[in-house]
Amino acid sequence: MTILIIEDEEPTARKLQRLLADVVAEGRVVGITGSVDESVEWLRANPKPDLIFMDIELADGQSFDIFNRISVASPVIFTTAYDEYAIKAFKVNSIDYLLKPVKEADLRQAINKLQALRDVLVDQKSKSGMNSLEASMANLLQHLQHIAPSATPHAVTTDRPRPMxxxxxxxxxxxxxxxxxxxxxxxxxxxxxxxxxxxxxxxxxxxxxxxxxxxxxxxxxxxxxxxxxxxxxxxxxxxxxxxxxxxxxxxxxxxxxxxxxxxxxxxxxxxxxxxxxxx
Missing domain, CATH: 2.40.50.1020 (LytTr DNA-binding domain)
Structure with missing residues (x-):
């Protein structure tokens, strides 16, 4: 699984990369970008990653702007310090929405959710010559893009409550x-x-x-x-x-x-x- 991290705070990006190494044994971080412009340029110049971890508030704007400038052909897990963007996140290619600082248990749950969705959505495309990972990712993306944008905040199951x-x-x-x-x-x-x-x-x-x-x-x-x-x-x-x-x-x-x-x-x-x- 190839992974792109979009995060403008270097310590946070490094921490997420370390967590991913522990949680996704077959995962490989192929790029780290820190702005909307840099992310759009990376996505245009490189093969689409299997998964994107995307911070919402970047140095030059919100990462939602990326979707307005380029077709994002990968499922996305949003990572953010804010909880008010949940509905907007589920209107794009989002499979999960994790509040910072990201914990290993929440990250593992999000990856398991991706795996479960991917397995469920493997269909005839997996028999058409694409390998199973490529086929399931294609079907997952199609599924995410057709989810009705009426998702409610109750759909966000991995957000942790604020401490007492x-x-x-x-x-x-x-x-x-x-x-x-x-x-x-x-x-x-x-x-x-x-x-x-x-x-x-x-x-x-x-x-x-x-x-x-x-x-x-x-x-x-x-x-x-x-x-x-x-x-x-x-x-x-x-x-x-x-x-x-x-x-x-x-x-x-x-x-x-x-x-x-x-x-x-x-x-x-x-x-x-x-x-x-x-x-």
Whole structure:
């Protein structure tokens, strides 16, 4: 089984590749891409993989844009830190939808689901000269593309519930030279990424490196207090100073303390943010 990983965070891609090596003995990762443009170019230039693992939020847009630019002739397992895209995912070639950080048990279940679907859908095409894997993949893709897009959220069986409140992180260990100390979550204004590293910024404007990806952080934080504004920023409620209407239904956010770059919330997440803020 050949596998393409579409993921813009290198540590997450490497971790998924390691998990796949344990879970899919016959699997072979043939490519790793990190953006919509790079993925489209790869798919045009290479034989179609048997399976694609696809993050949804990429550096240059959502991976759904890939389907608008090229015919994707492979089944897809989506991996994402967000759970609001489940319905949209099942309108394309999706066989499963895994929340980050991906766990081995969930990955194994998704692969088993692919195998089961593939076996069930082997039909006369397997007798036409194609090998059984090629035939079953072709039938699986045809089946996925004709599933009615009225799937409900209840069809998403592999999403894990968010941890109970007591499981959320209440402090983070910081390393400064040879010194270790902890920062209470109450001191954190927001988390942000820079050059593929993650940092927290405190209310008194100190910045500290944290040893987690943004996708991992969003799973550790209480969603009543923290909201992922975009790929780069996860803000605490009190750090959202002002919200401005932006073009195309987007929102522009002023943080307190200030963030060095413009913070824009996508149109897709704008409604969710308004609800979180108490609209």
């Amino acid at each position: 409140p007591f499981a959320f992180r209440d402090r983070f260990m910081i390393k400064q030279g040879q010194r270790l100390f902890s920062v209470s979550i109450d001191e954190v204004a927001f988390f942000f990424s820079r050059n593929k590293l993650s940092f927290l910024k405190t209310r008194d404007e100190h910045e500290w490196l944290v040893d987690y990806t943004m996708d991992e952080l969003v799973q550790m934080l209480d969603p009543r207090r923290f909201f992922r504004l975009n790929r780069q920023v996860i803000a605490e409620l009190r750090a959202v100073d002002k919200v401005h209407l932006y073009f195309n239904g987007k929102l522009k956010i002023n943080l307190r303390p200030a963030f060095e770059e413009e913070v824009v919330v996508s149109r897709e997440k704008a409604g969710e943010l308004k609800l979180w803020l108490g609209e």
